[in-house]
Amino acid sequence: MSDIKKIKDEYLAKLNEQLDLNLINQIKTDLFGKNGLISNQFKQLGKIPEEERKKFASDLNIIKDELQNLIAFKIEEIEKKEINQKLEKEKIDITLPERPVPQGKIHPVSQVIDEISSIFSEIGFSIEEGPDVENEYNNFTALNTPDNHPARDMHDTFYLDEKKELLLRTHTSPVQIRTMLNDKPPFKIIAPGRTYRSDSDQTHAPMFHQVEGLHIDKNINMGHLKGCLNYFIKEFFEVDKIKMRFRPSHFPFTEPSAEVDIGYEVKNGKIIIGEGDKWLEVLGCGMVHPNVLKNVNVNPDEFQGYAFGIGIDRLAMLKYGINDLRAFFDCDYRWLSQFGFDPIDVPSSYRGLSR
C-alpha cells in the first residue's frame, strides 16, 4: 500500500512541474506501459492475500484513475496551448478590404416596370407589348384621332417616311388596338414600353416610358376605373391612404376622359405622396371611345371599359426622389450606381414592392 502511495505522490509532484508533451508521454509509459509502475502493481494483485486484495485493488484503481485523469488533462492543456500559439502566429489583419465583387444594377425604370406589373398582376391584368415603330393608323386613326385633327398637335411625332405613314409610337395606346384586333373580349392588359415625342427640354425627353392599361368587358364602368387606379396608386406608393382627384379632360380615344391628380405635400424638400393640399398630375384615362371599339371590331353596345396611360419615368422620379428626367437616359455610371436596384431585389407583392 505504501508503495503505491509513494508512486502516486512522486508522480503527482512530477506531473505538476512544467512539462512538455514528450515528458508527459514518458511519464505515461513509466506508469502505464507494459512494465509501468502501476501496470506492475496490477500484475501483483494475485499475490496479495485475499483479505487485503479487495482493498488494495480498490486503492490502486483510484490512484490509477487519478493519475490517468491528470495526465489526460495535462496533455489537453499543452495541446490547447500549442494550438493557441500556432493560431496566434497565423493572425492576420481582417480590417484589410475584402475581395471585390462587381455590383450590377437594374435601371430604376426597369424596376418600376416590374413593380407596376406586380401590382396589376394581383388584380388580373396580364402584360402585352407592341412594336416601337407603328403605322399612322394604329397610333392615331384607329384611336379616333383623324388626320388634320388638332389633337395630333399634342403629339410631336417622329416619322420614318415622308408620307408620314410610319412613325415612332407617341404613346403605348396602339397596343390597345393590336391587342383587341388579335383577340376577342374580354381584355384586361397593361402594356409598358418605350414611347417617343420629338420634344426635348428639361422636363421632356425624346424617348420616355408609358404603361397603358385596358380593361374591356361587359359592364365595366367609370367606378371600376376609379377603383383600379386608386388601388394602383396606393399600392405603388405603398401608402395606406391616397388623395386622388379625377378631372374631366380630353383624349380622342376615350370618352368620358379624365386626368388624375394625386395629393402631395413637400416636407423638408421631399415630396410626400398622399398628404397635403397640392395636386400632381400623374396619368390620363377614360372610358374607351365607342369609335375605337368599332375600329377593332368590338361591339360597343355589348362591351365597354376603360383605358389609362401612365408615365413610368415620372412615377419612378416621384417614388425614388429623382429630380432630373434627362439623367435616366444619360448612362452616367455614378447615377446608375446610386439609383439602380440590386438584381436580386425583385419586386413582389408578398415581399413588398420596395425595400
Add this chain to the structure above:
Amino acid sequence: MKITTDWLKDHLDTDFNENQIIDKLTDVGLEVESVEKQSGELDSFVVAKIIKAEKHPNADRLRVCDVDIGSGNLIKVVCGAPNAKDGLITIYAPPGAIVPKNQTKLVVSKIRGVTSYGMLCSESELNISDESDGITELPLDKFENKIGKSYFPKNNSNVIDISITPNRADCLGIRGIARDLAAAGSGTLKNLKVNKLLQEEKQTVNVKIEDEEEQACTVFGSCLITGVKNTESPEWLKEKIISIGQKPISAIVDITNYVMFDLNRPLHAYDVGKIDKGIVVRNSKKNETFKALDNKDYKLEDGMCVISDASGVLGLGGIIGGTRSGTELDTKNVLIESAYFSPRSIRKSSKILNIDTDAKFRFERGIDPLSIEQGLEKAAGLIKEICGGKISQFDVQKIKDYKKESLKFDPSLFEKVTGIKIENSEIEKILNKLGFEVKEIEKSFELKIPTWRPDIFQSIDVVEELVRIKGYDKIKLIEPKKIREKPTLNKKQRLFHFLQRAVASKGYLEAITWSFTDSRINQLFIENNKEIKIVNPISSDLDVLRSSIFSNLIIHLNKNLDRGFKDLSIFEIGPAFFGEKPGDQQTVIGGLKSGKFSRQNWLEKERLVDVYDVKSDVVQSLMEAGYDKDKLYFDTETPNYYHPGKSGRVFLNRGKEKVVAFFGDIHPSILKKIDIKVEALVGFEIFLDNIKQPKKSLKDQKTNFKFSDFQKSERDFAFILDKGFPVQELIEVISNVDKNLIKSVKVFDVYEGNNIPENKKSIALNVTIQSSEKTLSEDDLNKINQSIISTVESKIDAKIRS
C-alpha cells in the same frame, strides 16, 4: 386661353369668388394652368421721359440716362438700348419691380462703375410684344402728360390661364367658359346685349365665294362701315386687351380681337380703300404670294383658301390677313369680315406654311357657323361707338346652310357608363344650360346640339357633358377584385425578366439609352442591315434608329471613360431595328466591359478583361435562364465589329438553329474610329427572339434524382493537337467515349511553346470516371483510359503527350 374674372363677369352673374371659380373651372374640365397676379406687380411700371442720354464713360454700347419719373428728381439709369435718346418717352421699372418676361427682381446695381437705379423696359421684357430691339417708345402726344403714372391700367383681377383641350372650341371665347360655369352651378349666364343698329345702306363691296371643289369658306358675312375715324382704343377696351396679355393696336383691330376673345368669333377688318374692286374667296394657285400681317412673305400652294381682289391675294382665309389691305389710323371705310372656314383646310394650309395665329387656332377647332351676324353686330356697334361712321346692312354669302343637328339620347347610357344614376330632370337642366334644346319623348330625349359644339355628335359625347358637369367626384369607386385568370407574363416576357436580372447580377449596370442614335456610329455596327432614317430627328446626331444596342452603349461608355472611370460594365436590354416596318425589331441584350479586373488590388493580381469574361457572362446567364450549359455550341463566325480571332457565336445546341449570342473583343478599328481610349473592351449580344422556348417547362425537365455512391476516379490526359483545333470538339469526343462512365471533362492546362511542335498546342484534361453499378477495378479504368486515348487519336488529329 387667358381670362380674368372681371371679363368673365361680363357674361356671368355670380357670387363665387375667384378661388371658387378656379376650382369649378378645373372640375368641369377647363384645367387652370396658372393664376398670375396682375395688380401690384405691374403698378410700379411707370411712364418716364429720358431727359438726357449720354454715353457710358466705360462702355461704348451703354448709355447713362437721366430719367424723369415724375417724382421731381431725375433718376440715373444705365441702359443698353440703342434707341435711348433725349426726350424719348418710355416705361421705367424701379428697383424691386419684377420683370414680367424673366421674373427677375430688379436691384440697384453698379454697371461698369455707374450706379443704375432701375431699368428702362423693352416691349418684350413687359410681355406686351416680341419687340426686343430697344426700349419701348411711347407716342409723345399721348404720354407727355402721363409721366410718373402707372403704364398698365390698374386691374385687381388675376389672369387665369386655362388649358383648353382641342375638343372645346367653344371655350376659346370667354362666353363659352361662362356658359360652362353657369351649367355647373357657379352663376347664371347673362343674356347678350342686343344693340339695335341703324343699317340703312347696302354693303357695296362685292363679295363672291367661288363655288369650287374643296372650297374651305362656306359662309362669308361682311359689313361696311363708312366714314370712320380710327383711333386709339378707349381705356376700358385697352384694359381688356392688356388684361389677357395682348397688345392694343388701334380701335378697329382691338375691337375685332375683343370680339374674338369675348365670343370666340374671329373677324377680320379690311381698309376698303385698298381693296381692288370686289372680294373673291377662292382657292390659291401654286406660287401666288402675299405679304401677311406678321410681315413675312408667303408663297402659296394650290388649293389654299384665299381672300383676294382684282390685284391678287389679300389674305389667307381664317389664318392671317395681308398688309396690303390692313386697317390703319387713317382708314376711312372698313369692311368687317365674319366667315366660316372648314377646320381641316385651315389646319392643312397653316401646317404647310407654318403659321400659327389666334384665328387659325380657333377656326381649326371649329367656330360656330351661326355666329356670323352676331360677330358683325357686336363689332359694328363698337366701331360706330368708338370711331363713328355709318353701318351698312350685312351681306352674307354662303354656299352651305348650317343648322342645329339632332340627336336621340337614351338616358340609361349615363348609368351604364358612369355607374351612377341621374334623374331625367337633371339631364334636362344641365343640357339646357349648355345650350341644348331638349325634348323628352317617351323614355328618351330628342336633342338639338348647339352649333358652337362641333365636338358633340353622338350619345357618348352627351354622357361626357353630363358627367363632367355633375362632377367626377360623384362617381363611386368600385374596388378591384383580386382574381387572376391568365398568367401575367408569357414565356418570352419571363425570359426577358430572367435574362435582364441574370446579366445584371454578373456585375453590369443596366442602362437605358435612346432607340435612335448617331448614324455615323450606327454605321459601324450595321452589318448588312438597312439604315432606318428618322425624317425629323431631334438632332443630327440622333438621326437613325439603332441597328445594334452597341452604338449608344459605346458612346455612353466613352462618356463614362471621360468621367474618369476605367473599369466599366454596362448593358442594355431593348429593341434593335432591322427594318422600318412595325415589328422589324428584335429584343437584344448588349453588354460592354472595359478595363481591368482587380485593378490595384492587394489580394488579387490585376488583369485586363478578356473574351472569356464575357463568354462566362453569356453562358452563365443562359444557364440561369434555364438552358443546359453543356449543350451550348460555339463557333467563330461573328460580325465585323468583333475581333475576328477573339470572338464567338453561341447556339443553344449543335443543331445550329439560330444564333443566340455573340461575344468577343471589340474590333480595334472600331475603337480607333470612335476614338475611344481603353485598355481592353469586350462585349456580348444576346438575341432574345432567337432563344427557342423549351417545350417542357423547367420543372418538367427535372429527372428523377439518381446518384452513384461507388468510388469515382480521376485521370489526367494531355493531348497535342493543331493550334486551331477547337477544344470543344476534343471534350465532346472524350465525353462520347462512354457517356455512362465519364462524368466530367475539365481542361486544366493549355500549353504552347517548348517541347511542343510549332502550330500545335497541348491540352491537359482531367476526366472523372464513375460507374453507377460497381466500383471500377484498375483493369476497368485502364480499359477506359486506353479507349479515350485511342478514340481521340483516331477521331481527331491528336496525339497523347507522353
